[in-house]
Amino acid sequence: MKNILTAQKIGIVSAVAFALVLPLLGFKSYYLHIAVLSLLHILLALGLNLIAGYAGQLSLAQAAFFGIGAYVSALLMLNLHWSFWLAAPVGAVVSGLVAVAIGLPTLRLKGPYFVISTMGFGEIVRLVFLNWESVTRGPNGLNGIPAPDPISLGFMTLSFETRTESYYLILFVLFGVLLLYYNLVHSRIGRALRAIRNDYIAAQVMGIHIAFYRILAFGTCAMIAGLAGALYASYIRFISPDTFTSGESINILIMMVIGGMGTIIGPIIGAVFLTYLLETMRVFAEYRLVIYGLLMFVVILYMPQGVAGMLGDLWRRITAHQKKGV
Amino acid sequence: MFQEVVQQIVNGLVLGSTYALIALGLTMIYGILGIVNWAHSELYMLGAFVGVFMVVTLHLPFLVGLVLAMAVMAVFGMAMDLLVFRPLRSAPEMNMIIGTLGISIFLVQAAVIVFSPNPVRFPTEFSDSYLSFMGISITLQRLMVFCVTLVLIGILNYIIKYTIVGKAMRACEQNSDAAKLMGIDINQISLITCAIGAALAAAAGTLVGPIFLVSPQMGLAAISKVFAVVILGGMGNVPGAIWAAFILGLAESLTAGFLSSYYKDIVTFCILIAVLIVKPAGLFGRSQIEKV
Numbered sequence: 001m002k003n004i005l006t007a008q009k010i011g012i013v014s015a016v017a018f019a020l021v022l023p024l025l026g027f028k029s030y031y032l033h034i035a036v037l038s039l040l041h042i043l044l045a046l047g048l049n050l051i052a053g054y055a056g057q058l059s060l061a062q063a064a065f066f067g068i069g070a071y072v073s074a075l076l077m078l079n080l081h082w083s084f085w086l087a088a089p090v091g092a093v094v095s096g097l098v099a100v101a102i103g104l105p106t107l108r109l110k111g112p113y114f115v116i117s118t119m120g121f122g123e124i125v126r127l128v129f130l131n132w133e134s135v136t137r138g139p140n141g142l143n144g145i146p147a148p149d150p151i152s153l154g155f156m157t158l159s160f161e162t163r164t165e166s167y168y169l170i171l172f173v174l175f176g177v178l179l180l181y182y183n184l185v186h187s188r189i190g191r192a193l194r195a196i197r198n199d200y201i202a203a204q205v206m207g208i209h210i211a212f213y214r215i216l217a218f219g220t221c222a223m224i225a226g227l228a229g230a231l232y233a234s235y236i237r238f239i240s241p242d243t244f245t246s247g248e249s250i251n252i253l254i255m256m257v258i259g260g261m262g263t264i265i266g267p268i269i270g271a272v273f274l275t276y277l278l279e280t281m282r283v284f285a286e287y288r289l290v291i292y293g294l295l296m297f298v299v300i301l302y303m304p305q306g307v308a309g310m311l312g313d314l315w316r317r318i319t320a321h322q323k324k325g326v
Numbered sequence: 327m328f329q330e331v332v333q334q335i336v337n338g339l340v341l342g343s344t345y346a347l348i349a350l351g352l353t354m355i356y357g358i359l360g361i362v363n364w365a366h367s368e369l370y371m372l373g374a375f376v377g378v379f380m381v382v383t384l385h386l387p388f389l390v391g392l393v394l395a396m397a398v399m400a401v402f403g404m405a406m407d408l409l410v411f412r413p414l415r416s417a418p419e420m421n422m423i424i425g426t427l428g429i430s431i432f433l434v435q436a437a438v439i440v441f442s443p444n445p446v447r448f449p450t451e452f453s454d455s456y457l458s459f460m461g462i463s464i465t466l467q468r469l470m471v472f473c474v475t476l477v478l479i480g481i482l483n484y485i486i487k488y489t490i491v492g493k494a495m496r497a498c499e500q501n502s503d504a505a506k507l508m509g510i511d512i513n514q515i516s517l518i519t520c521a522i523g524a525a526l527a528a529a530a531g532t533l534v535g536p537i538f539l540v541s542p543q544m545g546l547a548a549i550s551k552v553f554a555v556v557i558l559g560g561m562g563n564v565p566g567a568i569w570a571a572f573i574l575g576l577a578e579s580l581t582a583g584f585l586s587s588y589y590k591d592i593v594t595f596c597i598l599i600a601v602l603i604v605k606p607a608g609l610f611g612r613s614q615i616e617k618v
Contacts, residue, residue, distance in 0.1 A: 296428030
């Protein structure tokens with residue numbers, strides 16, 4: 001047990017250290033762009049993991065909440081000239097409130113109702129972005145979205161114009177989200193969610209309010225996605241409906257499933273790994289999805305906890321072996 | 327105005343027929359096997375491609391091609407049961423959905439690679455003949471979609487109600503453990519169910535392929551509507567699915583005709599959410615209390 005903990009600690013510390021020094025290692029700017037996208041995908045996959053991995057209800061609307069966050073914060077900045085630091089949280093909260101509205105009728109029910117509603121909802125959000133031209137400028141999208149305002153610390157000023165600066169901004173947001181996420185998952189709420197996932201009726205008998213916890217999880221999931229959307233809009237400076245499709249929702253799902261549902265480390269591994277493949281292997285896009293589709297089936301069937309679960313098993317086997325040797 | 331209304335009603339019936347044929351297999355597979363088959367509309371897409379192959383490439387008469395496409399896809403459906411559903415049967419519901427979603431992505435992309443992503447035209451001997459009546463002209467193909475659908479629903483109804491296989495299917499749907507005790511081979515029944523479901527989806531694809539176009543994405547476009555139909559009809563409820571399919575088909579084509587085609591997908595979704603709020607068991611379903 002001690003071994004696992006120390007190994008985990010070493011792993012986490014080295015991953016954090018690597019993430020912190022990454023922009024200083026002199027990679028090409030393109031790879032830094034992939035790193036930024038990976039961080040955003042980690043946020044999206046972690047959000048999805050909350051409702052799918054912990055609460056056991058699959059959502060196919062993650063790209064829609066990503067888009068709502070992006071559009072709301074971008075429109076507030078462009079039309080009302082709000083600061084990013086105000087617009088981004090508002091974008092995230094709007095995203096979360098929309099999720100609560102969708103969750104209220106659908107998350108009370110047992111069965112596949114929720115996943116089907118989220119799929120329909122995702123499609124509608126995309127149609128709204130595409131057709132509400134007076135606000136969203138339709139297929140042309142919104143351009144000229146400002147970067148976050150610089151923050152003055154007195155002795156120095158933090159600006160967020162360049163790619164490296166954006167990378168650090170998103171990285172620190174991710175650290176903050178991870179801290180809250182870890183505490184949420186290991187709190188009473190996280191336990192309640194897992195209890196509902198594992199045995200619906202037993203959880204109900206124990207007095208867990210099923211709809212409440214599920215809606216809470218879904219709202220949080222959408223807020224994280226909305227936050228990622230606001231960060232994305234201010235990083236890339238241009239958003240259009242093409243980014244927020246059901247295909248993107250499925251990409252996020254694949255990241256979470258292959259990385260490992262119901263773990264914290266899994267979505268991170270999946271998002272980093274698949275974003276890299278996604279960006280560098282665009283040529284093989286058609287074949288990529290054929291493989292991912294089959295992989296998703298095989299993973300869910302034979303190792304439902306994905307790569308993270310597999311690594312955990314492997315580590316347990318090694319330590320068990322060592323103990324026997326001693 | 328009158329002609330416009332009739333035209334939209336005809337379109338609605340065609341759309342409803344498509345939804346009904348796809349939804350029947352989906353709701354039966356859910357009722358009998360307990361599988362939420364996200365890949366079901368890919369059977370419709372593949373069925374359309376098999377239909378194109380039979381009718382356009384091999385120059386077979388349309389109805390012969392239709393029957394052959396159904397037969398080919400019935401075999402495919404059985405393969406799907408063996409390779410996909412059977413391993414997933416004991417998995418949690420969400421894992422089933424993710425697994426079949428993976429299969430759906432696989433089939434769509436495989437179709438893109440094999441058939442190219444571009445839509446294919448599917449001309450048949452009925453495409454160019456019109457039936458004119460009181461100033462309204464309907465292509466024979468549209469009329470045929472509706473008539474063949476009715477015939478297929480009739481045959482399915484006969485199988486379910488009056489044959490020994492149908493009786494076994496109903497028994498499995500009501501209580502699979504009790505059915506097993508009565509000596510019903512569940513594996514065999516699920517094979518038959520998948521074959522029927524896949525054949526019906528293939529019939530839908532081959533029937534409407536000539537009206538719309540045939541493309542690898544046609545299944546993705548249909549799946550959320552078909553799920554909406556299955557929920558409205560009550561999950562696992564066969565007659566409910568048929569009624570719900572025609573209601574949604576008509577609602578959608580009337581909205582597209584008289585409001586805007588942009589609203590037609592939104593209408594389906596609003597009906598779905600409204601039903602989930604008011605009567606979650608579906609318009610035609612009875613709510614059940616789960617027993618331990």
